[in-house]
Amino acid sequence: MEPNDLLSRGVAEVIVEAELRQRLAAGKPLRLKQGFDPTKPDMHIGHAVGLRKLRMFQDLGHQVVLIVGDWTAQIGDPSGRDEARTRLTADEVRQNAETYMEQFFRVVDRQRTEVRWQSEWFGTFTLEQALDLTGRFTLAQMLAHETFRKRYDSGTPLTILELMYPMLQAYDSVAINADVEFGGTDQKFNILAGRELMGQLGMTPQQVLLVPLIPGTDGRKMSKTFLNTVDIRMPPNEMFGRIMSMSDEVLPLYFEVLSHRPMSEVATIRQSLAEGSVNPRDLKMSLAREVVAQFHSPADGQAAEEAFIRQFVNRELPEVIPEHQLDAPVSIIEVMVAAALAASKSEARRLIDGGGVKLDGERVTSYEQTVSPGANVVIQVGRRKFIRII
Amino acid sequence: MEPNDLLSRGVAEVIVEAELRQRLAAGKPLRLKQGFDPTKPDMHIGHAVGLRKLRMFQDLGHQVVLIVGDWTAQIGDPSGRDEARTRLTADEVRQNAETYMEQFFRVVDRQRTEVRWQSEWFGTFTLEQALDLTGRFTLAQMLAHETFRKRYDSGTPLTILELMYPMLQAYDSVAINADVEFGGTDQKFNILAGRELMGQLGMTPQQVLLVPLIPGTDGRKMSKTFLNTVDIRMPPNEMFGRIMSMSDEVLPLYFEVLSHRPMSEVATIRQSLAEGSVNPRDLKMSLAREVVAQFHSPADGQAAEEAFIRQFVNRELPEVIPEHQLDAPVSIIEVMVAAALAASKSEARRLIDGGGVKLDGERVTSYEQTVSPGANVVIQVGRRKFIRII
Known part of the structure; x- marks a missing residue:
């Protein structure tokens, strides 16, 4: 990666770019905030875009501060959500956090990462501190958030708790004295709230580095x-x-x-x-x-x-094979019907009898042949029908 | 006071009247919640309307629970307010509370009153409790409050802190297990929030007794x-x-x-x-x-x-005499000019010399005569000009 790519390649937006360039040029290691809510711990390459960016900064000598959102996870980030989330238990949060970090450190250098849990500061947060926080944001500011605006306008219930989410995330930046916060473009509102809060409290407002949300392999939203x-x-x-x-x-x-x-x-x-x-x-x-x-x-x-x-x-299979997801092991007969490779079980049996059904290139000879979830095998029927079992 | 007047005389609204009648008929002493924010401690007879009602209930054997809003005072009730209040210090709050109670107990029986400070429960309130509270109210509910609605619609800043006010007041009812909450009609929203919260938490929802806001002596809003x-x-x-x-x-x-x-x-x-x-x-x-x-x-x-x-x-003074408020003692000459009884100081001196100026019926003979704030004396000039010094 060429140095010039740092603030452009795989970057959607930098706020404020000139300031960030100045702070990078000053040569002092910056504290790079990356927060996550341990809700759904599965990460995909969409998330990796930001992690790779963090890694690039680490390789230039900067310090990653990973915030485990054990408090905000229990609220759930409302960004882009149509309705209030169900709240997680503390145990679910802990397990999810571990799973998340195992993936996070496949890209980000663990040695140059400070892991901080929100409970360090929110665990002893007083009502006075909470009220002070709520006094620093107006309802109009909150409803400038598209998600809140839409929810409110459409009449879908939006609790005051959900308005608390951006404020808590903002306070994290104060607690760890962040220099730059990283996030996807959907995080812009929350990260700017942190920038705002730091300024109100007389701190140097954090810079914002937003990475793009990339589409899925088929070009649609990654999901x-x-x-x-x-x-x-x-x-x-x-x-x-x-x-x-x-x-x-x-x-x-x-x-x-x-x-x-x-x-x-x-x-x-x-x-x-x-x-x-x-x-x-x-x-x-x-x-x-x-x-x-x-x-x-x-x-x-x-x-x-x-x-x-x-x-x-070598076997000249098509490059794109439709996938068929299984929940439990089933017989080849059943999966053929379920995946529309055969119109009925009796047709599936006839096709097998006729020698036209292959599993990973091998002819299937028994009706009792089973396939399992995640097997990543290809079932071929005749010349043109293929599915891959996942 | 006839017993039948209890829920009608000097009462603007009861929610829910049939339920409250039932609870009164059951004969068990009820816990009557009256909260106040020790912000401006001066009470007038408008406030006395509610206190008299509390006293009537006390005389029937019920228990008053007076909540000193030492936390909400620091937010300030937004009800009916066009802008955010400035926050009080803890010391101001304590002093105001004492002054308030001295007046409160001129009407309400101190012996049958339990005084509770919000700090008993909010002093140890955790962020988790605060978040739980915010999760129980939606933004739409809050914006049903006319004050919030108006502020938001007019673009006047409305902080999230102000949305917290009704929730804290509501929690007071939970903390003291209120049976009935008393307040002026401008308190309806906040008191109903308490009713709602108690219901959500599986408690018997409090009844609401609203007293009218009476006009001032001139028929305008009392102010x-x-x-x-x-x-x-x-x-x-x-x-x-x-x-x-x-x-x-x-x-x-x-x-x-x-x-x-x-x-x-x-x-x-x-x-x-x-x-x-x-x-x-x-x-x-x-x-x-x-x-x-x-x-x-x-x-x-x-x-x-x-x-x-x-x-x-006996002296046939007019019944209605304009009042003139003083901040500090001043000479009769100065007050005559300030109150437009004389066009200038020299005219004031001429009027005194001519014997046409009286203080509470006594002729004023010296320019050095002073009057003090709150003196409640009447200055008369000639036959028709009067002011009362307050």
């Missing part, structure tokens, strides 16, 4: 519902396969935010894709290997690539 | 600015005089809420006033004597009446 995420905890082969299934149009962006290629190379990739002078599959394989190497190891990246070539390229 | 209040701490003669200066049209209401006359007599008074068959001055003197007797003593009431007769009736 588990669409099966278009690449999760940090996915096994190497599954991660590799998920990247291979991506749409061509998101490829240049993924190279920008997830690879270490210089931006000049990313520009070349963008251009050759537009011109059709390169096979997208080759680019995807190269990206997939690099991504697996990052979250697992270079050896895992190479092995996943080799497995993919054995399984799909 | 120090208009010099139309009758303050509980006024000396007997001043209190008597202020009641004598009242407009005829508020007389029946004052008899209803401030005297012990049966409602049938109040009806007669209303009718005879309408017919012109009674001299309003006689009614006012009778009311003034009764009110002074309540806040001072029957002897004080009688003495004030006699002084009034000596001073005004």
